[in-house]
Amino acid sequence: MLPTIAPRVKLQLYILRQLTVAFVFAVVGLLFIALPGIAVSAVHKLPNTDAWLLMKYLPLVLQGLAPYVLPMCFLLAVVATFGRLAADNEWTSIQMAGVRPSSLLFSPMILGLVLGGATYWMLSTEIPNTKRKEKLYLVQAASSAIRNLSPGRTSLQLGGFYIDSAFREGPLWRDVLIHKPGRNSEGDLKAFARSAVIEIEDDTLFVDLEDVEPLGPDGEWTGHAGRMTVTVPLSEFVTPSSKKFVSERYQTSTVIKRALREGTVPEDQIDRYKYEIHRRYATASTLLLFLLLGAPTGIMLRRGTQLGALAVAVVYALVYYVLSLRLGKELARDGTIPPEIGAWATIGMGTVLGMILVHKAFRR
Numbered sequence: 001m002l003p004t005i006a007p008r009v010k011l012q013l014y015i016l017r018q019l020t021v022a023f024v025f026a027v028v029g030l031l032f033i034a035l036p037g038i039a040v041s042a043v044h045k046l047p048n049t050d051a052w053l054l055m056k057y058l059p060l061v062l063q064g065l066a067p068y069v070l071p072m073c074f075l076l077a078v079v080a081t082f083g084r085l086a087a088d089n090e091w092t093s094i095q096m097a098g099v100r101p102s103s104l105l106f107s108p109m110i111l112g113l114v115l116g117g118a119t120y121w122m123l124s125t126e127i128p129n130t131k132r133k134e135k136l137y138l139v140q141a142a143s144s145a146i147r148n149l150s151p152g153r154t155s156l157q158l159g160g161f162y163i164d165s166a167f168r169e170g171p172l173w174r175d176v177l178i179h180k181p182g183r184n185s186e187g188d189l190k191a192f193a194r195s196a197v198i199e200i201e202d203d204t205l206f207v208d209l210e211d212v213e214p215l216g217p218d219g220e221w222t223g224h225a226g227r228m229t230v231t232v233p234l235s236e237f238v239t240p241s242s243k244k245f246v247s248e249r250y251q252t253s254t255v256i257k258r259a260l261r262e263g264t265v266p267e268d269q270i271d272r273y274k275y276e277i278h279r280r281y282a283t284a285s286t287l288l289l290f291l292l293l294g295a296p297t298g299i300m301l302r303r304g305t306q307l308g309a310l311a312v313a314v315v316y317a318l319v320y321y322v323l324s325l326r327l328g329k330e331l332a333r334d335g336t337i338p339p340e341i342g343a344w345a346t347i348g349m350g351t352v353l354g355m356i357l358v359h360k361a362f363r364r
Contacts (some may be wrong), residue, residue: 008099015081016107022077023111028276031062038062049228057137062129067119074115075290078223078311081299087295091299102361105295120284129252139203139234146200156198161232163196164206171197178207180230189230190215205232217351248276267287271339275332278343279325286320289347292354296361320346 013025038061085091095101142158149156154173155164166175173196180189192212209229247271248256250361259265265273301309324346334341 008103010109011094011099011104015085015104015257016111018084019081019108019111021075022080026073026076026080027069029075034065038065041054054141057134057141060130060134060137063122064127064134067122067127068321071121071283071286071290072114072314074112074287075294075311075313075317078291078294079309081108081298082295083301083309086299097318101360105291108291108295109288112291115172116287119279119287123283128250128252133227135235142234143200146198146205158205158232158234159326163198165196174199176209177266178209178230180232191228193228203234205234206230207232248273253277253280268273271335272333275329275339275343279329282324282343282347285347289350289354290316292351292358296354296357299361300357316350320350 013241035097039058041061043247049057068329082091085094091101094104097361139311146156151168154166154168156162160181161179163173163176163178165173165177174194176196177192178191178193178196182188191209192213193209196210197208199206201209207231212228214224251259256277260273260277297312298309301312324343328337328342328345331337332339337345
């Protein structure tokens with residue numbers, strides 16, 4: 001005969017099941033609301049690109065948002081689950097059965113730890129690599145957009161580079177004005193040409209100009225150059241400078257820790273590197289903070305509508321992200337406060353508030 005599952009274990013599994021279902025609904029709901037806006041933004045960012053390339057780019061954007069969306073969905077799920085327990089009088093029945101209210105946080109804590117571990121893994125390993133993948137997709141999208149230019153389009157701009165013409169005859173551009181900003185030791189190039197032909201090889205744009213007349217800084221004619229080929233590396237003109245990807249935000253936690261340990265971080269960047277490490281740990285810990293805030297909020301607002309409790313949960317999340325990712329970040333990175341305090345101060349204050357709410361809601 002199989003042993004029966006203890007009632008307390010059944011209760012934990014019941015709460016975990018209800019919480020998981022609510023969490024899935026929260027994720028699906030937020031995706032349903034946010035996905036159209038994200039798609040429109042991606043289309044604006046990657047105009048005239050292939051639909052297949054656009055569909056491959058969207059998951060990268062969603063992956064970058066996941067570490068901040070998952071804690072909020074968990075908070076909404078906790079509020080909804082404990083609010084329903086209280087509204088259906090199951091909370092009262094559980095207390096009358098002699099179960100300690102605080103023990104009901106065990107299964108939500110397990111789910112929070114799992115999601116927190118996934119959040120930290122994304123922040124420390126996946127997201128830095130995702131940013132680099134986005135750069136590659138932007139280059140591919142620019143190449144696709146150039147190849148798919150509409151017949152009537154007579155201008156093209158990639159970052160600071162642009163080319164404008166009076167009209168086009170297939171691949172041939174007529175009466176062309178071209179500008180290429182200087183990079184490294186190169187100076188700006190600004191010229192007028194009677195015709196131009198654009199070709200793409202790999203991630204490089206080649207513009208073959210005929211009957212070129214270079215222009216000075218003020219637009220004055222400076223001579224005649226005949227033929228000229230302008231080379232435009234797409235990776236330099238459609239994506240941020242490669243220096244940006246050297247910053248701590250785009251490095252894995254392993255790389256950051258090794259750099260701090262070996263002393264290879266510039267003196268003026270040490271606080272920024274330390275803050276980034278602690279920020280990733282703090283963001284992963286947000287799920288446990290939201291558990292302390294969400295459970296008592298759902299119970300105490302049981303007499304009101306469920307929407308009221310969910311609205312309060314959204315306020316919790318917004319206040320946390322503003323204080324932590326805005327105020328704390330700026331103060332820590334500017335050296336006003338130690339980076340550890342900048343990353344963990346909001347977590348600490350929220351934990352104190354959560355414990356007060358838990359004590360108030362869980363007392364008999």
